[in-house]
Amino acid sequence: MSTISDIKVDYYKLPLIGNLVDALHGKHDHFEIILATVTTSDGTQGVGYTYTGGIGGVAIAKMLELDLAPKMIGKQLPRLCKHYGYEQFQKFNLDMNNAIHYVARGGIASFVISALDIAIWDASLKESSLAIADIFGTRQTTVKTYHGGIDLMLTEKELLESLEAKLKEGHTRVKIKVGQENLSDDIDRVRAVRNLIGPDAWFAVDANMVMHPDTAIRFAKNIEKYDIAWFEEPTNPDKYKDYAKIATNTTIPIAMGENLHTAYEHELAFDIGNVKEIIPDCSNVCGITGFLDVAHLAKVRGLNVNSHGMQELHVNVIGALDNPGLVEYHSFPIYLYTNEPLIATNGNLVPSKTPGTGVSFNFEKMEKEKQ
Structure with a gap:
């Protein structure tokens, strides 16, 4: 079973077409994407991401890069199990939550975890030649x-x-x-x-x-x-x-x-x-x-x-x-x-x-x- 050998984080600020307006946030003229790229010991790469309405992307990227990613490198890549479904992914997700929950449970932490979780799924499914659907x-x-x-x-x-x-x-x-x-x-x-x-x-x-x-x-x-x-x-x-x-x-x-x-x-x-x-x-x-x-x-x-x-x-x-x-x-x-x-x-x-x-x-x- 492969392990996680590297996690790379990238941050993008992307334009929106026109100014979009809702009742709470007012005008939106751009949005942010934070990418997490996982490389496994077998050489497989998985890409995950999260997004924002234009605020908080830098904090998410830095927390992912500096706080969460180092704790996950070296861990085994989760796999789907015939009898237990996605239990290994739930365990990995819990490990991520436990690593950073004290400072941001349910807030920025959930965005950070989301990007890496999606990358982990992408890498694992690619190694199994399986589409998520x-x-x-x-x-x-x-x-x-x-x-x-x-x-x-x-x-x-x-x-x-x-x-x-x-x-x-x-x-x-x-x-x-x-x-x-x-x-x-x-x-x-x-x-x-x-x-x-x-x-x-x-x-x-x-x-x-x-x-x-x-x-x-x-x-x-x-x-x-x-x-x-x-x-x-x-x-x-x-x-x-x-x-x-x-x-x-x-x-x-x-x-x-x-x-x-x-x-x-x-x-x-x-x-x-x-x-x-x-x-x-x-x-x-x-x-x-x-x-x-x-x-x-x-x-x-x-x-x-x-x-x-x-x-x-x-x-x-x-x-x-x-x-x-x-x-x-x-x-x-x-x-x-x-x-x-x-x-x-x-x-x-x-x-x-x-x-x-x-x-x-x-x-x-x-x-x-x-x-």
């Missing part, structure tokens, strides 16, 4: 996707024009941002989008945590008639009881996950928050291992698991599951810097058959953005 023998031929817009900078007219373009590109499901100062403006946007896409199309909304629970309930009641698939992050994700209160007072399923950075937090979202649509992100939930842990929590509760961002990776991870939900086609275009195309066709994506995670980066294209 095949790890459990339940490969999905296609995975459903939705376009997740960051669009509060758009007027209502511009929003509708943007969504029309996405529908022409092959999307059949859409999510828009809400959380403006005037609730009536959000309600008007919801009404306009529903009129555009028709009564049967999948349609969700995302408030990026900014609403008071009572405001969220009032908003939800006003848009129930528009058949909303889910209401994402209506309020502070740490306040699980507020999520339960909102869920109890609307027929719209409540969703969250992107700001929960451990599987334990997702468990609280299920059991206290009454969340019915869970949306973890491999970039910040301790990697593929953490994502699979959340998927199991969803499965035993009879629920599917969705994903946030990183669609070029999540299509392959969700493609491995027997409780697949929806892959968000996020507005941070990491996929533009990868070698495999990612095209939505009739609202579906196709999981990669390439050994490893199915994500390889075009380093030549990224080189000028390296910091």
